Amino acid sequence: MDPYPAPVSRLIEKLGKLPGIGRKSATRMAFHILNAPRSYCEELATAVMGVKDDIRLCKKCFNLADAGLCGICRNPKRDEHLICVVEDPSDLIAIELTGGYRGLYHVLHGHLDPLQGKGPDTLHIEELLMRLKTEPVKEVIIATNPDAPGTTTALYLQKRLAPFNVKITRLAQGIPVGGDIEFVDSRTLIASLKRRSEF
Amino acid sequence: MDPYPAPVSRLIEKLGKLPGIGRKSATRMAFHILNAPRSYCEELATAVMGVKDDIRLCKKCFNLADAGLCGICRNPKRDEHLICVVEDPSDLIAIELTGGYRGLYHVLHGHLDPLQGKGPDTLHIEELLMRLKTEPVKEVIIATNPDAPGTTTALYLQKRLAPFNVKITRLAQGIPVGGDIEFVDSRTLIASLKRRSEF
Numbered sequence: 001m002d003p004y005p006a007p008v009s010r011l012i013e014k015l016g017k018l019p020g021i022g023r024k025s026a027t028r029m030a031f032h033i034l035n036a037p038r039s040y041c042e043e044l045a046t047a048v049m050g051v052k053d054d055i056r057l058c059k060k061c062f063n064l065a066d067a068g069l070c071g072i073c074r075n076p077k078r079d080e081h082l083i084c085v086v087e088d089p090s091d092l093i094a095i096e097l098t099g100g101y102r103g104l105y106h107v108l109h110g111h112l113d114p115l116q117g118k119g120p121d122t123l124h125i126e127e128l129l130m131r132l133k134t135e136p137v138k139e140v141i142i143a144t145n146p147d148a149p150g151t152t153t154a155l156y157l158q159k160r161l162a163p164f165n166v167k168i169t170r171l172a173q174g175i176p177v178g179g180d181i182e183f184v185d186s187r188t189l190i191a192s193l194k195r196r197s198e199f
Numbered sequence: 200m201d202p203y204p205a206p207v208s209r210l211i212e213k214l215g216k217l218p219g220i221g222r223k224s225a226t227r228m229a230f231h232i233l234n235a236p237r238s239y240c241e242e243l244a245t246a247v248m249g250v251k252d253d254i255r256l257c258k259k260c261f262n263l264a265d266a267g268l269c270g271i272c273r274n275p276k277r278d279e280h281l282i283c284v285v286e287d288p289s290d291l292i293a294i295e296l297t298g299g300y301r302g303l304y305h306v307l308h309g310h311l312d313p314l315q316g317k318g319p320d321t322l323h324i325e326e327l328l329m330r331l332k333t334e335p336v337k338e339v340i341i342a343t344n345p346d347a348p349g350t351t352t353a354l355y356l357q358k359r360l361a362p363f364n365v366k367i368t369r370l371a372q373g374i375p376v377g378g379d380i381e382f383v384d385s386r387t388l389i390a391s392l393k394r395r396s397e398f
Contacts, residue, residue: 003270003291003292003295003296004263004292005253005254005263005264005265005269005270006253006265007246007249007250007252007254007265008250008263009255010246010249011244011247011249011250013246014239014242014243014246015243015246017239018228018231018232019227019228019231020224020227020228021228025259028219029217029218029219029220030219030250030287031288032218033217033247033250033251034219034250034251039249040216041248041250041251042248043209044213044219044244044247045216045243045244045245045247045248046242046244047206047209047212047213048210048232048243048244048247049231049240049241049244050206050209050210051206051207051210051229051232051240052232052233052237052240053206054205055204055206055207055233064203064204064207064233065204066204066205066206070204071201071202072206075363077309088228089230090226092202093202093203095204111231112210123291142220142239147236156366184324
């Protein structure tokens with residue numbers, strides 16, 4: 001029993017496929033769009049297609065780009081001696097938003113997952129090795145996620161990067177800044193104890 | 200400092216204008232759209248424009264419709280002796296979803312709000328009176344919202360409908376089914392005491 005006219009049903013169904021959007025939110029959004037000015041709807045529809053039509057991957061680091069190279073690779077002020085390797089563009093963005101990193105990136109677009117048939121050739125690893133041969137890289141920071149597939153990927157990368165004359169580092173693990181020790185999980189707590197540093 | 204390429208930023212901005220969607224959700228949705236199959240994006244963009252291009256108001260009851268008359272007015276099984284007057288299409292849908300009403304509707308598209316300059320001529324009231332002259336209506340159920348503007352609208356409607364030979368009713372007020380008396384607000388509790396009924 002669907003009380004909506006077909007165009008509204010269709011929009012609710014499409015919006016309901018977005019992450020975190022249930023049927024209730026999708027309905028609310030659909031009614032908002034229904035009552036919004038035509039110009040907004042056109043801009044929204046154009047923006048949806050825009051990320052399909054106008055987004056490509058940076059030829060160098062595989063970050064999202066709207067030209068051959070991404071904004072970071074195009075920026076002459078970035079430190080080209082540093083490459084931070086991340087799994088996905090959203091990880092890159094999280095690091096960029098901190099404002100605390102001025103080097104370049106390399107986006108793998110995934111992680112190793114042998115059970116899912118995702119081997120090294122599904123990631124942009126060869127391209128990273130090629131960059132080490134042609135760019136003045138001094139340090140590679142491996143910033144894959146601190147979960148099982150991310151750690152597997154990091155260990156594999158470490159092995160592949162070893163023959164190159166670069167420093168290989170990874171993100172520090174420990175208790176979150178501003179966190180409460182009471183609520184830190186025990187594996188993190190053990191890591192923070194093991195890697196404790198002097199005052 | 201915006202780390203996203205322009206097409207992604209644009210999409211995040213447009214999605215962020217939807218109700219209940221903050222910047223974080225909009226970003227998550229934008230990345231989902233970015234990674235979704237092209238067919239989904241086309242369907243979503245088309246659906247967004249669809250509610251602008253293909254939705255009109257029912258000529259008779261002003262419900263949302265994809266043809267001259269809405270699905271309810273077109274349905275010969277609905278009881279044409281009953282008209283339920285609601286403020287908005289979403290109220291109509293809430294009643295339809297109960298499955299407990301088989302009459303017709305009339306959608307006012309708003310409520311009286313003199314302070315906002317919304318007088319009776321901004322609502323589809325004349326069209327309702329016209330229906331009473333031409334349709335075999337026996338009862339008008341006034342189902343405006345139980346808040347101040349809705350009640351004002353209901354009282355105004357009651358006055359305008361009085362000259363017609365129809366029964367005028369409104370939705371029962373009282374404690375919600377399955378509710379807990381402890382948490383019912385005092386105005387609702389007073390209403391439920393006043394309108395108490397025999398076992």
